[in-house]
Amino acid sequence: MDKFAFIFPGQGTQFTQMGKSFYEQYPIAKQTFEEASDVSGMDVADLCFNGSVSSINEFNNMQLAILTTELAIFRSYMDDYGVYPQFAIGHSIGEYAALVSAGAITFADAIQIMEKRGDLINDILQKDMGHMTIVEKTNHEMIENSIQEANAQGSVFIACFNSNSQYAISGLHDKLDLVEQRLLDKEAVVSPLFSSPPIHSPIMNEACMEYLEFLEDIEFHPFQFPIISNYTGAPLSDPKKIAKSLTYHLTHPVLFASSMDVLHRYGVTSTIEMSPKLLLSEFIKENVPSMKTYCYGLFQDKQRLDQVVSNDTNFEKDMPNFAGRCLSILVSTENNNDNQEQYKQVIQIYEHIKEKYNTASQEGHRYADELQSEMLNKLIQALQIKKLEPAQIRECVKRLLDETNSFYRFANVLQAL
Amino acid sequence: METTNVKVKQFLSKFFRKHELQDDEDIFSLGFVNSLFAMQLVMFLEKEFGIKVDNKDLDMSNFKSINAICELVDRKAS
Numbered sequence: 001m002d003k004f005a006f007i008f009p010g011q012g013t014q015f016t017q018m019g020k021s022f023y024e025q026y027p028i029a030k031q032t033f034e035e036a037s038d039v040s041g042m043d044v045a046d047l048c049f050n051g052s053v054s055s056i057n058e059f060n061n062m063q064l065a066i067l068t069t070e071l072a073i074f075r076s077y078m079d080d081y082g083v084y085p086q087f088a089i090g091h092s093i094g095e096y097a098a099l100v101s102a103g104a105i106t107f108a109d110a111i112q113i114m115e116k117r118g119d120l121i122n123d124i125l126q127k128d129m130g131h132m133t134i135v136e137k138t139n140h141e142m143i144e145n146s147i148q149e150a151n152a153q154g155s156v157f158i159a160c161f162n163s164n165s166q167y168a169i170s171g172l173h174d175k176l177d178l179v180e181q182r183l184l185d186k187e188a189v190v191s192p193l194f195s196s197p198p199i200h201s202p203i204m205n206e207a208c209m210e211y212l213e214f215l216e217d218i219e220f221h222p223f224q225f226p227i228i229s230n231y232t233g234a235p236l237s238d239p240k241k242i243a244k245s246l247t248y249h250l251t252h253p254v255l256f257a258s259s260m261d262v263l264h265r266y267g268v269t270s271t272i273e274m275s276p277k278l279l280l281s282e283f284i285k286e287n288v289p290s291m292k293t294y295c296y297g298l299f300q301d302k303q304r305l306d307q308v309v310s311n312d313t314n315f316e317k318d319m320p321n322f323a324g325r326c327l328s329i330l331v332s333t334e335n336n337n338d339n340q341e342q343y344k345q346v347i348q349i350y351e352h353i354k355e356k357y358n359t360a361s362q363e364g365h366r367y368a369d370e371l372q373s374e375m376l377n378k379l380i381q382a383l384q385i386k387k388l389e390p391a392q393i394r395e396c397v398k399r400l401l402d403e404t405n406s407f408y409r410f411a412n413v414l415q416a417l
Numbered sequence: 418m419e420t421t422n423v424k425v426k427q428f429l430s431k432f433f434r435k436h437e438l439q440d441d442e443d444i445f446s447l448g449f450v451n452s453l454f455a456m457q458l459v460m461f462l463e464k465e466f467g468i469k470v471d472n473k474d475l476d477m478s479n480f481k482s483i484n485a486i487c488e489l490v491d492r493k494a495s
Contacts, residue, residue, distance in 0.1 A: 017472065053460060053470055054464060057460050181434065191453045192431060192457075193457065194431075
């Protein structure tokens with residue numbers, strides 16, 4: 001069976017009308033856009049589908065549009081298959097989508113974090129100190145040499161290691177212009193992004209303290225699967241490390257290229273880009289030619305993936321269903337209740353859900369809303385009898401709702417815990 | 418028309434530093450631009466000339482040369 005990693009691209013993903021087919025086809029995608037609008041106070045569907053090129057490229061809008069669209073596509077995938085990957089990795093802004101997909105940040109919190117990030121970055125943008133430039137047909141050495149020749153150490157930095165031949169560099173305008181000139185002389189292809197702030201470089205230092213303080217007030221959750229962080233290029237699965245990691249993310253380069261090698265070393269054989277268009281798959285192939293790449297936003301890729309999955313019985317076995325997930329939570333949580341009489345009720349609840357599971361297994365595990373609601377209530381009751389901490393029960397339920405895409409349906413249940 | 422031409426030329430010169438672009442020269446055939454460039458160009462036009470470029474305008478033929486870009490701007494501004 002293939003081992004998968006999910007890829008969430010960043011800047012460059014945005015285009016008008018992105019995500020529209022998912023919005024129209026999947027109720028969960030539509031609900032995702034609606035939640036984004038509720039939390040941000042901006043009509044995100046209107047921004048993505050009818051906005052001008054300028055408005056969707058405005059920094060805060062772009063972050064919001066990309067985060068929302070990628071989550072809508074990821075959740076559509078969860079609706080179709082629901083099998084979690086080995087890892088997720090996001091590029092720059094995409095790291096936030098990766099963290100939401102892994103359950104470590106709620107979507108609503110991620111929107112608020114992005115807003116804060118956007119505001120801080122806009123403050124720096126207002127000062128018009130520098131910009132970011134994409135460099136192609138180049139290599140690490142050529143860039144370092146060009147920075148030295150232009151005497152731009154300390155003002156121009158590599159911001160993204162995208163592949164062996166594509167990089168992004170951030171820097172102060174004047175010095176960056178000089179470096180660009182040197183790179184052009186060496187036959188590299190240079191595309192300055194005039195409206196893009198010099199992110200992933202020490203120029204962002206002044207935003208760090210305020211951002212870290214903001215992040216430290218956010219509640220982070222256990223990871224359902226690790227992400228490969230841009231800052232370290234290594235797996236991250238400790239919620240306590242998220243605040244620092246996202247802060248350093250502003251001032252340190254995106255280590256995307258080497259992350260592909262990490263995926264390879266961990267045995268990942270396929271990647272799925274959770275984006276409306278193909279963006280990073282080419283880089284992935286450049287770094288690891290044997291990797292099979294798919295983009296969930298492309299119809300033909302989705303079909304290709306469907307073939308792979310339908311030929312793989314192991315994959316089908318892993319597809320989550322409501323009753324199965326309730327059962328696995330029941331067996332994988334400890335019991336802190338010594339009272340045997342009370343514990344018998346837990347066993348009864350287990351048997352009850354097991355029965356529902358067996359009945360539904362004949363019909364592809366379809367569960368009516370009322371049945372799901374009943375099983376969820378019974379599960380919570382059993383966890384309470386087991387005397388789990390309230391916070392633990394909340395995480396169990398959150399996990400169930402995340403895995404089964406039912407967080408909107410049972411939002412009130414989770415809220416009440 | 419004159420000032421549009423000058424402004425567009427000035428913007429493009431940031432991308433084509435080693436090449437003196439002619440008014441009717443095909444930008445895309447020169448091979449050193451990518452999709453990021455196209456996005457930058459549209460954003461520049463919207464900001465600089467206060468026009469809104471619709472999806473139906475996002476056709477290569479509207480951006481293929483300095484003349485084509487100036488025509489698009491004039492059409493949208495009128």
